[in-house]
Amino acid sequence: MHTTLTDHARCLYGDEYRPTPPCDRQHDEDSFLEELTFADADAIWVMLRELCPSLVDGHLPVRIRNLAYRLVLLQRPDEPELMREAAGSLYSHGPDWDDIAVDLERRADALDDVRSTTMRRMPDRA
Template sequence: MHSTLTERARCLYGDEYRPTSPRCSSDHDEHYFIEELTFADADSILAMLRELCPQVVDGLLPVWVRNLAYRLVLLQRPDEPALLREAAHNLWSHGPDWDHIAAGLIRRAEGLEAG
């Protein structure tokens, strides 16, 4: 059993920066991880993202997991310009489909900073 969201994600998806290890338990189906992610606090989610994907464009987390993770963080912390920008950069790094959403996040960040 893992004590952190990061450990569970690492076991399920791997870690570009650490040696690959075999899955350590049969409860590591993706749906268990997504349940844990869904109810995780923002600090746990950000710790996972920053440890497993420190350069935004790297890491082995699937893009859809990253997008969901940032969405969940922003629902918990909607008024933090730095997080809005971080989420926007993630969206820009993984395809043009979400460019309009990324631009909206940047506008929100700028609006918050302007007061």
């Protein structure tokens, strides 16, 4: 039996890097999607990192990977690194989502610009 979102995904889809753990449950994508939908950002992030460490690898279906990034971005809308990673994943799976990837990169750049401007304006504290 799995105890994490990553274990559930590994059981359902397999893992390119580790053997699928033994499990006495029957799996269906609907129960996984429900768990994914209500998972916190950290659990989703861990799943993506473990099962798709190089963005273009892993056995997660593209639709699941896209949904996972979308759910993490909804929970963490102000993280440029995450936006760029999601954009990279979208680029790697065909041109259908390139416009969304470009928008994510643009938003990440804007957040970086705001942060760097804010840092320049902050007075030095000695």
